[in-house]
Amino acid sequence: MERTIALFLVKNYNRGVVVVISYAIRRILVLIPTLFVVTFFVFTGLELTPGDAVSYMVSPDVLANISPESLEQLRESLGLNDPFIVRYFKWMGGVFKGDFGYSLSSGVPISEIVFDRLPATLELSIAALLISTLLGSILGTVSALKKGGMVDNILTFIGMIGVSIPQFFFGLVAILIFSFKLGLFPVGGRILPGHEAFLDRLPYLILPSLVLGLTMSAGVMRYSRSSMLETLNKEYIKTARSKGLPEWRVNFIHGFRASLSPVIVLIGFRLPMLIGGSVVIEYIFQWPGIGKEFVAAVRFQNIPLVMMIALFMVFSVLIASLLIDIFTAMLDPRIRLE
Amino acid sequence: MDSVKKTKLDKKMDLIKQKEELGLLKYKSQSRAQRKFFNNRLAVIGLILFIVILFVTIFAPVICKYSPQKVELLNRLQPPSSEHIFGTDKVGRDVFARVLYGGRISILVGLGSALVAAIIGVSIGCYAGYKRGLIDGIFMSISEIMMSFPRIILVLLLVSIVGQSLWNLLVIFVLTGWGVMYRMTRAKILSIREEEYILALKAFRLNDIIICYKHMLPNALGPILVNITLSTAMFILQETELSFLGLGVPLNIPTWGNILNVAQDISVLKENWWIWLPVGTVISIFVLSVNFIGDGLRDSTDPTQQG
Numbered sequence: 001m002e003r004t005i006a007l008f009l010v011k012n013y014n015r016g017v018v019v020v021i022s023y024a025i026r027r028i029l030v031l032i033p034t035l036f037v038v039t040f041f042v043f044t045g046l047e048l049t050p051g052d053a054v055s056y057m058v059s060p061d062v063l064a065n066i067s068p069e070s071l072e073q074l075r076e077s078l079g080l081n082d083p084f085i086v087r088y089f090k091w092m093g094g095v096f097k098g099d100f101g102y103s104l105s106s107g108v109p110i111s112e113i114v115f116d117r118l119p120a121t122l123e124l125s126i127a128a129l130l131i132s133t134l135l136g137s138i139l140g141t142v143s144a145l146k147k148g149g150m151v152d153n154i155l156t157f158i159g160m161i162g163v164s165i166p167q168f169f170f171g172l173v174a175i176l177i178f179s180f181k182l183g184l185f186p187v188g189g190r191i192l193p194g195h196e197a198f199l200d201r202l203p204y205l206i207l208p209s210l211v212l213g214l215t216m217s218a219g220v221m222r223y224s225r226s227s228m229l230e231t232l233n234k235e236y237i238k239t240a241r242s243k244g245l246p247e248w249r250v251n252f253i254h255g256f257r258a259s260l261s262p263v264i265v266l267i268g269f270r271l272p273m274l275i276g277g278s279v280v281i282e283y284i285f286q287w288p289g290i291g292k293e294f295v296a297a298v299r300f301q302n303i304p305l306v307m308m309i310a311l312f313m314v315f316s317v318l319i320a321s322l323l324i325d326i327f328t329a330m331l332d333p334r335i336r337l338e
Numbered sequence: 339m340d341s342v343k344k345t346k347l348d349k350k351m352d353l354i355k356q357k358e359e360l361g362l363l364k365y366k367s368q369s370r371a372q373r374k375f376f377n378n379r380l381a382v383i384g385l386i387l388f389i390v391i392l393f394v395t396i397f398a399p400v401i402c403k404y405s406p407q408k409v410e411l412l413n414r415l416q417p418p419s420s421e422h423i424f425g426t427d428k429v430g431r432d433v434f435a436r437v438l439y440g441g442r443i444s445i446l447v448g449l450g451s452a453l454v455a456a457i458i459g460v461s462i463g464c465y466a467g468y469k470r471g472l473i474d475g476i477f478m479s480i481s482e483i484m485m486s487f488p489r490i491i492l493v494l495l496l497v498s499i500v501g502q503s504l505w506n507l508l509v510i511f512v513l514t515g516w517g518v519m520y521r522m523t524r525a526k527i528l529s530i531r532e533e534e535y536i537l538a539l540k541a542f543r544l545n546d547i548i549i550c551y552k553h554m555l556p557n558a559l560g561p562i563l564v565n566i567t568l569s570t571a572m573f574i575l576q577e578t579e580l581s582f583l584g585l586g587v588p589l590n591i592p593t594w595g596n597i598l599n600v601a602q603d604i605s606v607l608k609e610n611w612w613i614w615l616p617v618g619t620v621i622s623i624f625v626l627s628v629n630f631i632g633d634g635l636r637d638s639t640d641p642t643q644q645g
Contacts, residue, residue: 037483045499157380160633164571164626166578169618172601176615180608187604275488280579294491295583298498306498310491318486 024326031318038314039095042307043088049303056304060107100308105300110308113293120190121289124209124282125274129267131213136220137263141256143221144228155221162218167277171211171284178207188286208285212277224263231259265328271320275313371560374638381634387627391620395441404432406439406592418612425612427600437617440592443504445624447587448574451511456566458512459519461551464558466520467527468550474524481517489514493576497585504587507580511573522565526558560639567632571625578621594621 046056058074066074075081082090094101100110143155179187185207231237232255240254241247279291286292290309297305375381394401404422410430418425424433466474484492496510530536531554539549574594580586581595582602589596594617601607601614 033479034483034486037479038486041483045495048499160380160629161622161626164629165622166575166582166598166618166625168579168582169598169614169622172598172607172614172618176607176611275491277490279488279490279494280583283583294494295585298494298585299583301498303498306495310487310495313488313491314486317488 020326020330023329024322027322027325031322034318035315039092039311040088042311043091045307046091046304047084047087056101056104056110059102059109095311100312101304103297103305104302105297105305110305113305114290114309114312117288117290117293120287121275121278121282121291123205124212124287124289125278127205127209128212128216128278129274131209132216132220133263133267135213136217137224137260139217140221140224140263141228141251141259144225144232144259145251147229156225159218159221162215165215167211167215168280168284170215171208171281174207174211175284188284190288204285204287208281208287212274212281216274216277220263220266223266224259227262228255228259231255234258261328264324267324271317271324275317371638375634378634378637380630381637384627384630384634387623388631391441391624391627392445395438395445398435398438398442402432402435402438404435406431406436408432415610417610424616425610427597427610427613428606433597433613433616436592436597437594437620440594440597440617441620441624443587443591444574444577444594444621447504447508447511447577447593448570451508451515451573452566452569454508455512455515455569456519456562459516460523460555460562462516463520463523464527464550464555465547467524468531468554469546477520478524481520484514484517490576490579493580494585497580502585502588504591507577507586511576515569515573518569519562519565522561523558526561527554530554530557560635564632564636564639567628567635571628571632574621574625574628 057080080087098111100114102108103110103113106113139155143152146152175187178184185203188204190201190204232251237250237254240250245254275291278289279294281287282289282291283295290313294306294309296302297309408431410426413422413426413430414428416422416426416430422432422434424437427433427436462477466477487495492514493510496513497506500506500510527550536549536554539553544553577586577593578595578598581589581593582598584599584602586595587593589599597617598614598621606613
């Protein structure tokens with residue numbers, strides 16, 4: 001008897017894994033055409049920019065001392081005289097191998113710039129994501145539990161203000177108050193030379209991540225409030241309550257946990273917004289991340305850098321949302337079946 | 339006094355009754371939505387704020403005697419006074435005048451691009467959602483691909499390609515904004531097309547265009563209106579953000595974002611708060627009012643929240 005139960009469990013567990021994997025494969029297959037179109041769009045943009053494509057495909061050191069004949073040879077060997085489609089596929093092959101070309105202004109390989117700035121952006125985004133998720137889901141739950149009451153109204157109102165204030169304006173006010181008037185935090189930047197430990201960096205991180213996190217938690221709060229309200233109307237909450245469970249257990253063990261899964265999905269949707277939001281915040285706080293680099297590239301019309309950073313961000317958004325989809329499919333069996 | 343009022347009300351009541359008997363009372367559901375909207379305190383406050391700010395910017399020349407462009411080097415960086423309500427900026431221009439005139443452009447950009455994006459997105463979404471098939475698939479995947487870009491990244495990318503100008507910015511906002519409208523309208527139409535009256539219309543062999551634009555679209559109008567207001571708020575925020583970065587509307591045109599642009603300067607940020615703090619507050623209040631209106635519209639038009 002025990003053996004059959006164990007076998008049944010193993011069999012079913014495996015089936016679940018298989019379903020998730022097949023779901024993941026389907027999702028990846030859907031992703032492929034998107035990748036093609038996005039890369040094609042970026043490549044066309046690169047092609048349409050005035051200027052010789054050689055200037056971002058070859059290191060400027062090589063380009064500096066080169067004769068016209070060997071330049072022509074170089075063009076031929078790089079395939080710049082090939083038809084458009086052939087060039088596109090060659091370029092894409094390079095991109096997937098990590099060859100992003102060279103920045104027009106500094107001549108540094110773009111992949112180097114991106115991976116150099118990536119840790120700073122990740123640090124800021126993850127901190128903001130943590131703050132907004134924690135704060136947003138807790139406040140949202142509280143206001144759902146106190147629906148229609150004073151606390152709910154105040155929180156909803158504050159949330160409204162949160163989505164209405166321009167993020168950068170909020171950042172500027174925060175700098176004025178906390179850096180200039182109170183002197184609590186440094187005005188901007190990330191690391192002082194010689195102080196690379198995380199604790200030394202922490203004061204620099206607090207203000208930008210709080211600004212980014214607080215403005216984002218308004219949306220999370222709203223969403224988790226409605227999710228919690230929906231959960232509280234479910235039959236099993238009534239069952240739990242009629243079993244005589246204490247109210248906090250009903251709310252937090254039965255309600256809050258179940259209301260979280262749509263919130264996780266929301267975080268997936270928020271990723272592009274997080275990356276987009278961090279562009280402006282990085283710029284204000286002089287945070288040396290990808291966003292600040294991107295703004296500088298747009299300002300100096302450094303199109304190859306603009307295009308490749310955008311492409312990199314789209315890649316990361318697509319991959320992150322893929323992972324979140326798979327994760328939620330593992331949590332919620334209903335999603336796999338769609 | 340009291341009796342006069344009563345008779346007035348009675349007359350009104352009689353008129354309504356008369357109309358009802360003749361079957362002239364139309365759009366009962368709409369008036370219900372209106373009632374619900376006007377009973378929502380925040381929505382009404384939002385509407386009032388919206389109208390006040392709109393009128394103040396439209397009648398800027400009447401309200402403010404200064405020109406937003408006039409440079410007065412003798413009056414540089416004056417703090418707020420009775421002469422200049424919001425003070426003056428680095429070259430002596432009156433900040434209050436700039437806020438008023440800047441509002442015109444910012445609101446135009448926000449409302450204009452939201453409306454055009456809505457017209458494009460809704461007209462495609464309505465037809466594609468009704469017909470399904472190839473057109474729907476094509477537009478769906480285009481919008482999906484555009485939405486895989488973080489919004490501001492796509493906008494900045496397009497700015498770097500086409501260059502900065504007011505019209506370019508409007509076009510870029512419309513290009514990046516129609517997708518949301520399209521998807522929302524399509525989703526709504528998809529649920530409407532399963533209703534039986536559509537089957538009846540089809541049985542009468544009505545023209546497809548008449549079915550979807552005349553008979554289906556009005557039923558999807560609620561969420562569309564909500565979305566237009568919310569996109570207006572979003573586009574205004576985006577315009578200020580881009581102009582703050584110096585990548586939006588060219589700096590010689592005063593807009594709310596361009597006024598804030600000077601706050602990039604640390605000394606202005608620290609010492610001359612009056613140049614950027616009031617503008618930011620005005621933007622926040624305006625966007626807040628638009629969001630309140632949007633929320634009120636959502637509550638009053640969403641049938642799932644009726645009751």
